[in-house]
Amino acid sequence: xxxxxxxxxxxxxxxxxxxxxxxxxxxxxxxxxxxxxxxxxxxxxxxxxxxxxxxxxxxxxxxxxxxxxxxxxxxxxxxxxxxxxxxxxxxxxxxxxxxxxxxxxxxxxxxxx
Amino acid sequence: xxxxxxxxxxxxxxxxxxxxxxxxxxxxxxxxxxxxxxxxxxxxxxxxxxxxxxxxxxxxxxxxxxxxxxxxxxxxxxxxxxxxxxxxxxxxxxxxxxxxxxxxxxxxxxxxx
DNA sequence: TTGTCAGGCAACCAGAAGGTTGCGCTTGCA
DNA sequence: TGCAAGCGCAACCTTCTGGTTGCCTGACAA
Numbered sequence: 001x002x003x004x005x006x007x008x009x010x011x012x013x014x015x016x017x018x019x020x021x022x023x024x025x026x027x028x029x030x031x032x033x034x035x036x037x038x039x040x041x042x043x044x045x046x047x048x049x050x051x052x053x054x055x056x057x058x059x060x061x062x063x064x065x066x067x068x069x070x071x072x073x074x075x076x077x078x079x080x081x082x083x084x085x086x087x088x089x090x091x092x093x094x095x096x097x098x099x100x101x102x103x104x105x106x107x108x109x110x111x112x113x
Numbered sequence: 114x115x116x117x118x119x120x121x122x123x124x125x126x127x128x129x130x131x132x133x134x135x136x137x138x139x140x141x142x143x144x145x146x147x148x149x150x151x152x153x154x155x156x157x158x159x160x161x162x163x164x165x166x167x168x169x170x171x172x173x174x175x176x177x178x179x180x181x182x183x184x185x186x187x188x189x190x191x192x193x194x195x196x197x198x199x200x201x202x203x204x205x206x207x208x209x210x211x212x213x214x215x216x217x218x219x220x221x222x223x224x225x226x
Numbered sequence: 227t228t229g230t231c232a233g234g235c236a237a238c239c240a241g242a243a244g245g246t247t248g249c250g251c252t253t254g255c256a
Numbered sequence: 257t258g259c260a261a262g263c264g265c266a267a268c269c270t271t272c273t274g275g276t277t278g279c280c281t282g283a284c285a286a
């Protein structure tokens with residue numbers, strides 16, 4: 001395993017996604033090629049350091065990855081985490097469905113008319 | 114529309130999901146019947162007020178709904194938000210895929226060998 | 227009517243989070 | 257060799273957040 005993460009809980013990923021600025025960064029990164037911090041900063045309405053902080057949060061959640069090329073550092077999306085998060089939502093939703101179904105069946109069989 | 118929400122951004126929903134305590138509450142609520150605050154508090158390791166606060170956050174994100182019955186207030190999941198959140202993730206992921214594909218096609222057609 | 231159970235409201239607190247500024251270090255180019 | 261671009265680090269500030277405690281209100285059973 002290359003990245004140090006306890007894969008047990010999806011909360012950190014959701015927390016990382018729970019900020020407008022970060023979602024905007026993800027959207028910009030989603031448009032294709034890796035981008036440098038300066039480029040991400042331009043038109044973002046905040047400081048380069050602000051962008052850097054957000055990128056680190058995203059990276060710590062495994063949603064993004066950065067590498068250094070020359071004097072600039074290029075960042076790109078890391079897709080697997082998004083899918084993992086989606087699977088978590090699926091799980092919760094499905095668990096809920098099953099419980100509801102069981103409950104419904106139980107209630108209906110209980111009427112016994 | 115019954116709930117006051119700007120449906121533009123999914124960030125609040127993700128932010129609501131980005132906390133372990135709240136995920137645990139969702140999991141317990143996902144196991145079927147609506148539950149009262151006292152019942153949710155039991156075994157949660159925090160105060161009733163803490164639980165109440167989290168429930169309010171979840172409710173504000175549209176993930177949960179509470180109604181009063183007699184002297185207790187019953188809470189249950191609200192599934193549509195979960196699906197909406199999942200769709201948001203789908204969207205980001207798909208947008209990314211498309212961009213990557215375009216880029217790949219472009220690069221490959223550029224080689225022209 | 228009185229006691230108790232379930233909640234709501236408000237104040238408070240410590241720590242985390244979003245964001246900025248200042249400074250110093252490399253990389254690359256003229 | 258010198259200078260500017262791009263970045264990292266650290267300190268700082270303000271606001272938000274997770275959680276608690278204290279007190280008061282409403283529902284209901286005896």
